[in-house]
Each structure stands twice: as structure tokens, then as C-alpha cells.
Amino acid sequence: MLESKADTRQPQATRKAFWRDSVExxxxxxxxxxxxxIAREGQLLGNVDVGSQVLVTNPYKISYxxxxxxxxxxxxxxxxxxxxVANPNPTVLEWLxxxxxxxxxxxxxxxxxxxxxxxxxxxxxxxxxxxxxxESPTLIRRLTADLPSPWQGSVYDAxxxxxxxxxxxxxKPRVMYFAFGDTDEWSHSGDYDNYLESLRRTDAWLKRxxxxxxxxxxxxxxxxxxxxxxxxxxxxxxxxRNHNSKTHGASYIWVAAIGPRVAGHGEWSEHEPFMQAQxxxxxxxxxxxxxxxxxxxxxxxxxxxxxxxx
Ligand SMILES: [Zn+2]
Numbered sequence: 001m002l003e004s005k006a007d008t009r010q011p012q013a014t015r016k017a018f019w020r021d022s023v024e025x026x027x028x029x030x031x032x033x034x035x036x037x038i039a040r041e042g043q044l045l046g047n048v049d050v051g052s053q054v055l056v057t058n059p060y061k062i063s064y065x066x067x068x069x070x071x072x073x074x075x076x077x078x079x080x081x082x083x084x085v086a087n088p089n090p091t092v093l094e095w096l097x098x099x100x101x102x103x104x105x106x107x108x109x110x111x112x113x114x115x116x117x118x119x120x121x122x123x124x125x126x127x128x129x130x131x132x133x134x135e136s137p138t139l140i141r142r143l144t145a146d147l148p149s150p151w152q153g154s155v156y157d158a159x160x161x162x163x164x165x166x167x168x169x170x171x172k173p174r175v176m177y178f179a180f181g182d183t184d185e186w187s188h189s190g191d192y193d194n195y196l197e198s199l200r201r202t203d204a205w206l207k208r209x210x211x212x213x214x215x216x217x218x219x220x221x222x223x224x225x226x227x228x229x230x231x232x233x234x235x236x237x238x239x240x241r242n243h244n245s246k247t248h249g250a251s252y253i254w255v256a257a258i259g260p261r262v263a264g265h266g267e268w269s270e271h272e273p274f275m276q277a278q279x280x281x282x283x284x285x286x287x288x289x290x291x292x293x294x295x296x297x298x299x300x301x302x303x304x305x306x307x308x309x310x
Contacts, residue, residue: 001240007192014193018200023049030199033207038227038256043265043304046254050269054253056231056276061243061250063184066230066276067118073280073291073298084113087120092280092291092298094124096175099289107171109164110179113153129163131155140166149185157182157198161205165212172218175287178209187233187241195240210258224259224286228279255279255302261286263306278302 001007002015020026028035038044046054058065058075064083068076071091079085090098097106106126108119113130121128131144144159157180164178182198206227213219234242235249243250253276277299284291285301292298 001192001237004192007190007240009191010193014196018196030196031203033203033210034227034256037207037210038225038258039267041264042225042256042258042262044254044256044267045274045302045304046252047267047269048252050267052268052271053273054228054255054276055273056251056253058276059245061231061245061247063112063230064114064118066253067115067179069276070228070230070279071118073277073295075277082114084117086117086122090124091119092283093119093126093175093177095291095294096284096287096289097124097126102174102287105174106177107164107167107173107175108177108179109160109167110177111154111157111160111181112179115179129160129167131159131163138163138166149182150189151181151185154181154185157202157205161209165209168209168212169216172216175283180205190241192240221260224257224261226255226257226279226283226286228255228276229253255282255304257282257286257304259286261306262304265304274302275299 002011002019008014018026018029020029034044045052056066056069058069060080062082064081065076065079068079068087068089071093072089073092076089078088093106093108096102108115108126108128110128110130115130116128119128131141133141133145140159140163144155147156149156160178160180164176168176180202183195183202186194186198206225210225213223231243232250232252234240234247239247239249278301281291281298281301282304285305292300
């Protein structure tokens with residue numbers, strides 16, 4: 001892509017920032033926290049080059065069906081597009097919020113305005129922030145409104161991250177969900193420079209998030225971080241912009257996790273494929289809850305949890 005004038009506006013600067021001779025050095029230049037910390041001290045699943053697959057099992061390979069599979073633990077029978085339709089099924093976040101010890105302790109900060117439907121704002125009972133001004137807007141929210149993204153229906157991730165981390169510091173929820181969208185938007189726009197930049201920026205936010213929770217006694221040593229994706233993208237030249245049912249590569253996602261309940265397994269290789277649908281029960285298991293027992297349709301948790309200490 002670095003050679004393609006159609007994809008790259010600043011080939012020299014992008015090459016300098018991200019090109020390295022080996023794939024190991026390139027991926028560390030792109031996402032240093034993911035590769036340097038999570039993949040070493042936690043777990044990383046989904047590197048197809050070493051025989052690790054996490055598969056999207058819904059046939060659409062687009063966002064809402066992917067988020068349904070991810071957050072509900074099974075592919076939807078009815079959600080087949082990104083239309084703003086309220087999710088009929090409670091997500092694992094809503095299920096957790098109904099558990100006694102999670103009441104008023106779940107929150108979601110999202111860049112995409114379909115999340116109030118995916119998470120079902122009318123029913124779910126926990127706050128879902130998608131960058132609206134609200135009644136007494138903060139500076140971040142005024143900037144969100146005054147610096148609109150070029151894309152329909154989503155705000156820049158920087159506003160999601162900074163508003164969300166402020167909420168985390170102040171309210172200290174037990175479960176916090178961030179949903180970022182810049183990488184997907186830049187790649188649909190065919191802007192490879194910004195695609196790479198936004199990956200690196202998101203990686204830096206994950207690091208900041210992890211360091212923030214380690215700096216707070218409420219979270220330190222008892223908090224897990226799980227990072228994943230609603231779909232893959234094309235893995236053929238020229239296909240990196242796209243993802244749908246016909247795109248080769250769009251079925252492959254990855255899951256990264258770190259924390260005291262995550263075994264220090266490192267990067268997975270050579271195993272039977274895992275599924276996107278396993279993420280919902282994994283999230284519940286990381287906070288000590290059995291989602292599959294309550295929702296039998298949901299897939300089993302990923303086998304990433306540490307054995308409980310005696
Ligand atoms: Zn997309």
C-alpha cells in the first residue's frame with residue numbers, strides 16, 4: 001500500500017513512521033502496547049500467520065451483525081444490516097448490569113450512533129455515550145460538536161476516549177465498554193496514512209487506559225482489559241478498504257486480553273479456530289460471572305482464564 005499513490009498521500013512520512021524490514025518490527029512500530037505488553041504478559045489470539053484463528057460466524061462481516069455476535073454471544077437471526085433497529089436481545093453488558101453487584105456500574109462510550117440501538121438504550125438501563133452535547137456540555141463535548149468527523153453518524157475516537165476516561169476516573173464503573181471507529185472509517189475512505197496513524201493512536205489510548213486503571217486503587221490488580229473487533233477486512237491487495245460477506249479476510253478477527261484473571265499465555269498458535277461469539281461469555285467470566293449458564297445460546301468463554309489460585 002505504501003507504493004500506491006491511490007492509497008497514500010504521504011508515502012515518505014508514512015514509510016518512515018511504520019516501515020521496518022521484519023514483520024515483527026513493523027507490527028511493534030504500529031501497535032507497541034499490543035505487541036510489547038499485551039501479547040507478552042497477557043494473551044493474543046487471531047494471528048492467522050501462525051495458525052491462530054478467531055472467526056466471525058455471522059455471514060455478513062459488517063458492524064451491527066458483528067457487534068451482535070460479539071456482545072450477545074451468538075449470531076442474530078434478524079440483524080443483517082447496519083440499520084438503526086433496536087437489538088431484541090440483551091447484550092452481555094445489559095445482562096451484567098442486571099446482576100446485583102453491577103447495578104449502575106456499567107457504561108459504554110462509543111463513536112458510532114448505532115450503538116444506542118445495538119446496546120438498546122431504551123431497555124438496557126446503563127449510560128451509552130455517543131458524543132451528544134447533553135444539557136450541560138463539557139469542553140470535550142463542545143469540541144466533539146465543533147470538530148465533526150468527515151463521516152456520517154460517528155464522532156472522532158479522540159473524543160470517545162477522553163470523555164470515557166474522564167467518566168472512568170469519576171464514576172469508577174465495574175464494566176466499561178469503549179467502541180472506537182476511526183480505523184474502519186479511514187480505511188473505507190481509502191486513506192492508508194490515517195488508517196495506520198489511527199491504529200497507532202488507539203494503541204496509545206489502550207496503554208493510557210491500562211496505566212490509568214493501574215494508578216487507581218479501585219482497579220489496580222483486579223481489572224482486566226479485553227480488546228477485539230466486530231469484523232476483519234480484506235487481506236488481498238486493494239481489498240484492505242473493504243469488509244463484507246464476499247471479502248476474503250473479513251472473517252478473521254483477533255482478541256487481546258491482559259489482567260489478573262488472564263493467564264500469561266502470550267500469543268496463540270496452531271489451534272482449532274475460536275469464534276467471535278465466545279467473547280460475550282469471556283467478558284462475563286473476567287468479572288466472575290457465568291453468562292452461558294444464563295443464556296444457553298451463547299458460546300462458551302475463550303480458554304484464556306487463569307486457574308483460580310488456591
Ligand atoms: Zn466498516
